[in-house]
Every structure is written in C-alpha cells, then in structure tokens.
Amino acid sequence: MNLRTQAQFHLGFIRSALAIAIFAGFAIGAHLAAVIGLDFPLGKGFYSFIQIHGHLQLVGWTGLFIIGISLHFIPRLAGIPLSHPEWLNRILWLITAGLATRAVAHSILPYVSTPAIFHTLSVVVALSGLSELAGIILYIALLLTSIRATRQSGKERPALQSVKPYFAMMQAGWLLYAVLNTALLIHMALTEAVTVNQPWDDFALNLFIGLVLLPVAFAFSVRMFPLYLRLPAPEWPVNKMGLVYLFFFALQLLPTLPPFLSMSPETVFFISAIGQCGKSVVIFLFVWKLDLLLRRREPWTVHRKFQPGPERQPTRAGLPDYGEFGRFERLLYAAYLWLLFGAMLELLTGLATILRWEMAVSTDAIRHSYLLGFITLLILGMAPRMIPGFIQKKLASTKLVGATFWLGNAAVICRIVPLLLPEVLLEKMPSLVLLSQWMFALSGIFGLAAVSCLAVNLRRTAIDNSPPDKANSAQK
Numbered sequence: 392m393n394l395r396t397q398a399q400f401h402l403g404f405i406r407s408a409l410a411i412a413i414f415a416g417f418a419i420g421a422h423l424a425a426v427i428g429l430d431f432p433l434g435k436g437f438y439s440f441i442q443i444h445g446h447l448q449l450v451g452w453t454g455l456f457i458i459g460i461s462l463h464f465i466p467r468l469a470g471i472p473l474s475h476p477e478w479l480n481r482i483l484w485l486i487t488a489g490l491a492t493r494a495v496a497h498s499i500l501p502y503v504s505t506p507a508i509f510h511t512l513s514v515v516v517a518l519s520g521l522s523e524l525a526g527i528i529l530y531i532a533l534l535l536t537s538i539r540a541t542r543q544s545g546k547e548r549p550a551l552q553s554v555k556p557y558f559a560m561m562q563a564g565w566l567l568y569a570v571l572n573t574a575l576l577i578h579m580a581l582t583e584a585v586t587v588n589q590p591w592d593d594f595a596l597n598l599f600i601g602l603v604l605l606p607v608a609f610a611f612s613v614r615m616f617p618l619y620l621r622l623p624a625p626e627w628p629v630n631k632m633g634l635v636y637l638f639f640f641a642l643q644l645l646p647t648l649p650p651f652l653s654m655s656p657e658t659v660f661f662i663s664a665i666g667q668c669g670k671s672v673v674i675f676l677f678v679w680k681l682d683l684l685l686r687r688r689e690p691w692t693v694h695r696k697f698q699p700g701p702e703r704q705p706t707r708a709g710l711p712d713y714g715e716f717g718r719f720e721r722l723l724y725a726a727y728l729w730l731l732f733g734a735m736l737e738l739l740t741g742l743a744t745i746l747r748w749e750m751a752v753s754t755d756a757i758r759h760s761y762l763l764g765f766i767t768l769l770i771l772g773m774a775p776r777m778i779p780g781f782i783q784k785k786l787a788s789t790k791l792v793g794a795t796f797w798l799g800n801a802a803v804i805c806r807i808v809p810l811l812l813p814e815v816l817l818e819k820m821p822s823l824v825l826l827s828q829w830m831f832a833l834s835g836i837f838g839l840a841a842v843s844c845l846a847v848n849l850r851r852t853a854i855d856n857s858p859p860d861k862a863n864s865a866q867k
C-alpha cells in the first residue's frame with residue numbers, strides 16, 4: 392500500500408517561467424521584432440539575441456510551465472505520488488540558474504573584445520548548458536521513477552496508458568535537446584564564436600517543437616479538455632495516433648540532420664517533405680478526433696451515472712463552470728485554430744517541395760504559428776483554468792483573461808501575417824508595406840502585454856486569502 396501523499400503544486404516553476412518570459416524571452420523578442428520591423432541597423436549581437444530569445448522561450452517560458460504542470464499532473468494521472476518530491480527545488484534551480492546565466496553571459500559575449508574575458512564568458516555560457524542538462528536529467532529521472540512505481544504496483548491506469556507515447560516522446564525530446572544544446576555551447580566556446588552552429592541550432596529547435604511541445608500539448612488536451620470543456624471522452628486510439636505522429640515527425644526531422652543536408656539536399660528535402668505532409672495530416676486528424684472546434688459528438692457527461700438534480704445552479708452553456716475562470720475557452724479555441732493554421736502552412740510547404748511548385752512559405756511563420764499561436768495561447772488559456780484549483784484559490788480577475796485573449800491574438804496576427812503577404816500585393820500597395828512593418832514591430836509589445844496580464848492575474852490569485860468556494864458566486 393502506498394502511504395505517501397501527493398506533493399503540493401510547486402508554484403516556483405510558473406513564477407520562473409513568467410519571470411523569464413517577461414524580463415528576457417518576450418522582451419528580447421519585442422526588441423528583435425522592433426529592430427527588424429522598423430529597419431534599424433542590426434547590432435553586433437543581433438544573431439546571438441535571436442538564439443538567446445529562441446532558447447529562453449522554449450526552455451524558460453514553455454518548458455518550465457510544462458515541467459511544473461507535468462510534475463503535478465502525471466503523478467495524479469498515474470495515481471502514485473512523486474517518488475522524490477524533494478528533487479523539485481533542485482530541478483527548478485538547476486534549470487533557472489542555467490537559463491539566467493545563458494541570458495546574461497551570452498548577451499554580453501558579442502560586445503567583449505578582451506580575450507581573457509571572452510574566454511571566461513564562453514565557458515560560463517557552456518556551463519549554463521550543463522546546469523540545464525543536469526536539471527532536465529533529474530526531471531526525467533523523477534518522472535521515470537514515479538511511472539515505474541505505477542507499473543510495479545500493477546495498477547497502471549488506462550488514462551495514463553493512452554497518452555504514454557506522448558509523454559515518452561516528451562522525455563526523449565527533452566533529453567536530446569538538452570544534450571544537443573550543451574554540445575553546441577561547448578562547440579561555440581571552443582571555436583570562439585558568438586552564435587551556435589546555425590544548422591544544428593535549427594535541428595535542435597525543430598526537435599524540441601516536434602518531440603516535446605506538440606506531443607505534450609496533445610497529451611494534456613486529450614486528458615484535460617473533456618473535463619474543462621465538456622468534450623467527449625477520448626474513446627479513439629489516442630496512443631496509436633501518437634505513434635503515427637512520431638513516424639511522420641521522424642521522417643520529417645531525421646533527414647535534416649546537418650551531415651545529411653550537406654550530402655544530398657534534394658533527396659533530403661523530398662523525404663522530409665513527405666514526413667511534413669504526413670505529420671500535418673495527423674495533426675488535422677487529431678483536432679478532428681479531439682472534437683474541440685466542431686463539437687460533433689455528445690460530451691462525456693451524457694454517460695455519467697449520477698446526473699445533477701434540478702437544484703444545481705446551471706453552468707455556462709456547454710461548459711462545466713460558472714464563468715469563474717473567465718472566458719478561458721476562447722484562448723483554447725484560438726490556440727487550436729493557430730495549430731491548424733501552422734499545419735496547413737506545413738502541408739503547403741511539403742506539397743510545394745514534392746510537386747515542385749514555385750512557392751515558399753516562411754519557416755519563421757510556421758514556427759511562430761506553433762510556438763506563439765498554439766503553445767502560448769494554450770498556456771494563456773489553461774493557466775487561469777488550472778492553477779487556481781491546484782493552489783486552492785479563486786482566480787483574481789476574469790477581465791484579465793479576456794485581455795490575454797485579445798493581446799495574445801494581436802501578437803500572433805502581427806507576428807505572422809506580415810511574413811505571409813505575397814510580394815505582388817506589397818508591390819501594388821506600398822501603404823501595406825508600412826502597415827505590415829509596424830504590425831511586425833509591435834507584435835512583441837502585444838506578446839509581452841499578454842504574458843504580463845497572466846502574471847499579474849496569477850500573482851493576485853496566489854496572494855489572495857479568500858477561500859476558493861466563494862469563487863463560484865463571485866463573478867468579476
């Protein structure tokens with residue numbers, strides 16, 4: 392019999408994710424977008440800043456959120472407490488210290504001309520990778536030991552079984568990304584460069600997006616949406632779809648390993664395009680099966696044994712809550728529309744390569760459709776819905792949830808649409824050039840404002856002393 396209790400939610404991961412996003416990840420992104428949009432000269436450190444922004448956003452903003460939520464959610468899904476809850480602080484500090492060191496040391500590096508200081512800073516940047524790697528190894532070890540305990544107890548729950556391939560991809564992705572990141576930083580120090588090797592950096596980023604972010608977002612959606620959005624129970628082969636996704640993603644990614652790229656680019660792009668098309672179709676199928684956007688099937692509640700009586704206060708139409716979490720569902724719908732948009736752009740890119748169409752879709756637009764459109768809006772929508780319950784508080788403001796919806800979508804539209812406007816249109820309408828430049832320049836400010844609204848809301852929620860049960864009647 393297991394006598395240990397579940398560990399309490401560790402808010403530190405969310406605090407760090409928000410702090411890194413606001414003071415570094417989104418802030419640097421806003422600076423980069425303003426420089427590009429308004430045609431300012433690119434400074435010495437510009438390409439280093441792009442890499443710092445990308446890394447902090449992936450591991451700091453989305454990664455720390457995922458780690459915090461998964462270490463709370465997976466043990467509960469498995470029905471077994473964390474084997475070593477005392478590791479939580481170690482994981483948080485190792486990764487946060489690594490990210491903070493990288494942000495500071497790598498930003499200064501391009502401006503240093505004294506060799507001794509340059510070498511010292513390069514070593515510090517490489518050490519930041521090692522610190523993150525150590526934290527990530529500990530995180531994966533903690534998840535694995537906890538999941539193994541479930542298996543040994545012989546009580547593996549079907550809820551966990553169905554999403555296991557997705558969590559397995561996530562763990563493999565974390566480890567591979569952290570190892571690659573460290574190796575690239577050591578290589579950067581040894582070659583006395585101020586940026587990491589670009590083709591390998593691209594490979595590592597795509598690996599993280601495809602193997603960590605998308606699978607984990609799918610797994611959380613499958614398990615949490617039926618409850619939070621009253622969707623149908625996931626009675627389709629969720630785990631098989633995960634494996635098909637993995638097959639096509641591997642087909643897309645593996646040929647783009649830099650050594651293959653330099654050998655035979657044509658063949659590499661052709662094989663990778665097949666994987667890209669297959670992966671996009673799997674994403675369309677996943678969204679169809681999830682039934683979030685069309686709601687074709689009955690919600691899981693129709694099969695409930697005990698239906699609520701007439702005395703129960705009616706909830707919002709089609710949803711299980713009374714509005715106490717704000718209209719968070721709009722962020723989730725928008726996130727999934729941006730996911731479909733990204734998948735459609737990928738499908739077009741893949742088809743264009745296979746069929747040799749004269750067409751190029753910006754990879755930056757695809758990347759930010761997934762990262763800013765899908766993952767960020769998903770976090771902005773899920774955080775106010777989940778975290779108050781985890782810490783047993785009521786959400787401070789539903790209005791701020793509404794604000795994140797508008798600001799978040801404004802950020803995505805301004806960040807992506809200018810990259811997709813066709814050249815012919817821009818040539819015919821010079822005013823559109825100016826408009827798209829300003830949109831791009833302002834995209835970061837909107838993103839920063841959206842994340843700041845979430846941070847203020849969660850902070851006010853965490854310090855509020857009123858008990859959660861009053862929340863249902865208090866509509867702000």
Ligand code: HEM
Nearest residue numbers: 420421423424441442445448449762763767802834835838
């Ligand atoms: C409104 C918010 C954002 C703005 C203004 C922004 C801006 C930028 C800019 C200007 C670049 C350089 C593009 C280029 O190479 O031409 C970039 C790259 C990148 N961004 Fe963002 N970004 C935002 C949000 C995000 C988010 C939320 C994520 C991840 C969760 C992210 C991840 C990345 C990555 C991975 C790269 C590529 C880095 C590399 O090449 O090493 N960005 N971003």
